[in-house]
Amino acid sequence: MSTTDTTPSRPGTALIGVLATLTGVAPLATDMYVPGLPELTRSLVTQPSTVQLSLTAFLVGVVVGQLVLGPVSDGVGRRRVLLAGAALFSVCSLACALAPTIEVLNAARLCQGMAGAAGMVVSRAVITDLFHGVAAARKFSTLSAITSAAPILAPVLGGAVLAVASWRAVFGALAVLGLIQVAGVLVWVPESLPPSRRTSARPSATLRAMGRLIRRRALAAQVLSLCFGGAAVFTYITGSTFVFQDLYGASATETSVIYGVNALGSMAGSILFGLFVGRMAVGRLLLTGIAISLIAATALVVLLATTGGSRIIVWACLFVVITAFGLFYPAVTAIAQEAGRDAPGATSALLGGGQFLLGGAVSPLVGVIGTTSALPMASLITACLSLATLAALYGRRRVPLRRRGNSW
Numbered sequence: 022m023s024t025t026d027t028t029p030s031r032p033g034t035a036l037i038g039v040l041a042t043l044t045g046v047a048p049l050a051t052d053m054y055v056p057g058l059p060e061l062t063r064s065l066v067t068q069p070s071t072v073q074l075s076l077t078a079f080l081v082g083v084v085v086g087q088l089v090l091g092p093v094s095d096g097v098g099r100r101r102v103l104l105a106g107a108a109l110f111s112v113c114s115l116a117c118a119l120a121p122t123i124e125v126l127n128a129a130r131l132c133q134g135m136a137g138a139a140g141m142v143v144s145r146a147v148i149t150d151l152f153h154g155v156a157a158a159r160k161f162s163t164l165s166a167i168t169s170a171a172p173i174l175a176p177v178l179g180g181a182v183l184a185v186a187s188w189r190a191v192f193g194a195l196a197v198l199g200l201i202q203v204a205g206v207l208v209w210v211p212e213s214l215p216p217s218r219r220t221s222a223r224p225s226a227t228l229r230a231m232g233r234l235i236r237r238r239a240l241a242a243q244v245l246s247l248c249f250g251g252a253a254v255f256t257y258i259t260g261s262t263f264v265f266q267d268l269y270g271a272s273a274t275e276t277s278v279i280y281g282v283n284a285l286g287s288m289a290g291s292i293l294f295g296l297f298v299g300r301m302a303v304g305r306l307l308l309t310g311i312a313i314s315l316i317a318a319t320a321l322v323v324l325l326a327t328t329g330g331s332r333i334i335v336w337a338c339l340f341v342v343i344t345a346f347g348l349f350y351p352a353v354t355a356i357a358q359e360a361g362r363d364a365p366g367a368t369s370a371l372l373g374g375g376q377f378l379l380g381g382a383v384s385p386l387v388g389v390i391g392t393t394s395a396l397p398m399a400s401l402i403t404a405c406l407s408l409a410t411l412a413a414l415y416g417r418r419r420v421p422l423r424r425r426g427n428s429w
Contacts, residue, residue, distance in 0.1 A: 035208075035209040036151075036209050036210060036211075037160055037163055037164075038205075038209075039202070039205035039206060039209050039210055040140075040144040040147060040148065040160075040164065040210070041144075041163060041164055041167035042140075042167075042198075042201075042202060042205065043103065043107070043139075043140025043141070043143075043144050043202055043205075043206075044140055044141050044144045044145075044164045044167055044168055045167045045168055045170070045171040046110065046137050046140055046195075046198060046199075046202065047083055047134070047137040047138060047140070047141050048168060048171035048172055048175065049171050049174070049175045049178070049195070049198075050079065050110075050114070050133060050134075050137055050195055051076065051079060051080070051172075051175070052171075052172055052175035052176055052179070053175040053176070053178055053179040053182075053191055053194075053195065054179055054188060054191045054192065055175075055176060055179065056176055056179045056180045056183055057179065057183050057187070057188030057191055058072055058188075060183070060187065060188050061126075061188045064187070064188065065120070065122060065123045065126065067123040071123050071127075072123065074123075074127050075123070075126055075127050075130045076130075078127045078128070078130045078131040078134065079130040079131065079133060079134040079137075080134060080377060080381060081131060081134065082130070082131045082132060082133065082134020082135040082136075082137070082138065083134040083135070083137065083138045083141070083373075083377055084138075084374050084377040084378055084381070085134075085135055085138075085374075086106075086134060086135035086136065086137070086138025086139060086142070087138045087141060087142040087369070087370050087373040087374040087377070088370050088374040089135075089370075090102055090106065090135075090138060090139045090142055090143065090366075090370070091142040091143065091146065091366040091367055091368075091369045091370025091371075091373070091374075092227040092230060092231060092364070092366055092367040092370055093227070093366070094142070094143045094146055094214070094366035095146070095214070095219065095220045095227075095230065095364050095365070095366035095367055096219055096220050096221055096223075096226070096227070097219070098212050098214050098216075098219065099143050099146055099147050099150065099210075099212060099213050099214050099366075100206065100210060100211070100212040100213075101212075102139050102143050103139060103140065103143050103144075103147075103206045103210060104203060104206050104207070105136075105139065106136050106137070106138070106139020106140060106143070107136075107139070107140065107199050107200075107202035107203045107206060108199065108203050109132070109135075109136035109139075110133060110136040110137050110139075110140075110195075110199040110202070111195075111196045111197075111198075111199025111200050111202075111203070112136075112196075112199075113129050113130075113132045113133035113136055114133055114192045114193070114195040114196035114198075114199055115192070115193070115196040116129040116132070116133075117129045117130060117133060117192040117195075118189045118190070118191075118192035118193045118196065119189070133195075138373070140202065141373055142366065142369045142370055142373050142374075143366065143369070144164060145161070145164070145354065145358060145365070145368075145369040145372070145373075146213075146214075146358075146365035146366040146368075146369050147210065147213045148160045148161060148164070148358070149358045149359070149362060149365035149368075149369075150213035150214050150365060151213050153359075154359070155298055155299045155303075157355055157358065157359070158294075158295075158298045158303050158351065158352070158355035159295050159298055159299075161351040161354045161355045161358075162291045162292065162294045162295035162298065162351040163291075163295065164351070165291035165294070165347065165350050165351040165354070166288045166291040166292055166295075166347075169284055169285075169287040169288040169291060169347060170284070170288055172280070172284050176277070178194075179191050182194055220364065227367070230364050230367045231364075231367050231370070231371065233364075234361050234364060234367055234368055234371060235371070237360060237361070238415075238416075239360055239416045240357055240360040240361055240368070240416075241416075242412045242413070242415045242416030243353050243356050243357040243360065243412070243413065243416045244357055244371050244372055244375055245375075245408075245409075245412040246311070246353055246409045246410075246412035246413040246416060247350070247353045247354070247357070247372055247375070247376055247409070248375040248376050248378075248379040248380075248409075249379065249405045249406070249408040249409035249412060250311060250314070250346060250349060250350070250353070250376075250405070250406065250409040251376035251377070251379065251380045252376075252379045252380045252382075252383040252384065252405045253314070253318070253342070253346070253401075253402045253405035253406045253409065254343070254346060254380065255380030255381065255383065255384040256380075256383060256384045256386075256387060256398060256401050256402050256405060257339060257342070257343065257398070257402060258384070259384040259385070259387060260384070260387040260397075260398035260401075261276075261279070261280075261335075261339065261398065262276055263387075263398075264335060264395045264398055265279060265332065265335070265336075268394065268395060269331070269332035269335070270332075271332060279336055282340065283336075283339060283340050283343045283344075284343075286340050286341075286343050286344035286347065287343050287344060287346060287347035288347060289344055289347065290310065290343075290344045290345060290346065290347020290348040290349075290350075291347045291348070291350065291351055293347075293348055294306055294310075294347070294348050294351045294352060295351070298352075298355075303352050303355055303356055304352075304356060304417050306348060306349075306352045307349055307352035307353050307356060307413055307417075308410075308413060308414070308417065309345075309348065310345045310346065310347075310348030310349030310350075310352060311345070311346075311349045311353075311406065311409055311410045311413050312345075312410060313341065313345035313348075314341070314342045314343075314345040314346050314349065314406050315403070315406040315407060315409075315410050317338050317339075317341035317342045317345065318338065318342050318399060318402045318403040318406050319403050320338055321334070321335065321338035321339070321342075321395075321399045321402075321403075322396065322399045322400055322403050324338070325394065325395055325396045325399055326396060329394075330394075330395055335395055335399075338399075342402065342406075353413065354372060356416075357371075357372055358372075383401070383405065386401055387401060
């Protein structure tokens with residue numbers, strides 16, 4: 022596999038396709054069963070709030086899985102972790118499909134999230150192993166576009182399955198997807214980390230490696246930038262349904278359309294990054310993306326405070342925020358992974374785990390600071406993006422001038 026910035030061969034294209042599928046499986050598993058939640062609640066004779074814990078359990082599993090499996094892959098190799106993760110994802114999905122009680126389902130969802138995290142965290146490390154510079158950045162833009170597409174496809178695919186079968190069939194379909202991933206890894210994903218480049222997989226060594234990475238100020242700043250940016254997106258996800266439906270009277274269908282259009286915007290941002298990288302420096306694209314997001318969020322705050330806003334104003338501003346974030350996300354991922362190239366798995370774990378941790382902690386604040394207008398949500402998004410921008414600027418200043426080439 023070439024590490025230069027050339028057009029990939031057919032096996033290279035297949036490799037990125039498999040890695041993109043591995044990256045997108047967790048978002049699929051997050052949302053694919055959502056249309057069947059009412060039926061699931063009746064089937065397991067439980068309460069909606071208890072069923073919601075299955076989503077929380079899955080997200081907790083994704084965080085823990087990334088923080089653990091990323092560094093582990095630095096010690097034992099990428100392929101072994103990917104195969105184990107995909108196989109366990111299939112087993113856990115089958116356990117969800119056969120769950121006799123909500124307690125069993127929630128436990129299986131926790132394990133499913135941990136297994137699904139393997140694809141998310143290790144795929145970034147594989148790209149860092151095999152590609153460098155602009156070539157790696159373009160691969161990250163592909164993964165980002167696929168991740169953006171997953172939330173659009175998940176409810177549609179789930180609804181199609183539910184049209185002909187029960188909620189259990191949704192998890193059955195995910196189990197089959199896990200088996201397809203195992204086959205894809207076996208056929209198209211080589212071991213990208215030779216034994217000579219591996220580190221110790223002992224917990225103490227893992228902690229030392231992550232501590233060493235965090236002490237690199239440029240890397241730590243980019244990790245923080247992604248974490249705060251991710252917190253802004255989590256705030257948008259948790260707060261916008263309330264804003265559009267309860268405040269502006271949108272129906273559930275209309276809200277789904279809004280989410281879908283915004284997700285397409287995120288995909289477009291990632292695709293634009295792939296088109297412009299190589300012509301513009303990655304760092305400049307990063308700052309452009311986060312700055313546009315911040316400007317749009319700030320404009321939304323000003324408009325809400327002065328005019329009260331409207332559905333179309335809120336939608337338009339959030340669309341720009343999410344689209345620009347699609348430009349920012351692959352850029353910050355590429356820069357951080359390049360800075361942590363000596364431990365790509367641990368670096369990927371910091372990026373993914375930190376993003377979900379901070380996002381999960383910040384997003385509930387929308388309900389705490391107020392729900393009588395869209396202003397609290399917009400203000401929190403703006404605050405998170407402000408911190409993300411400051412962290413990105415600080416990280417950029419910490420990069421030595423000799424490493425700031427025309428492409429980086």
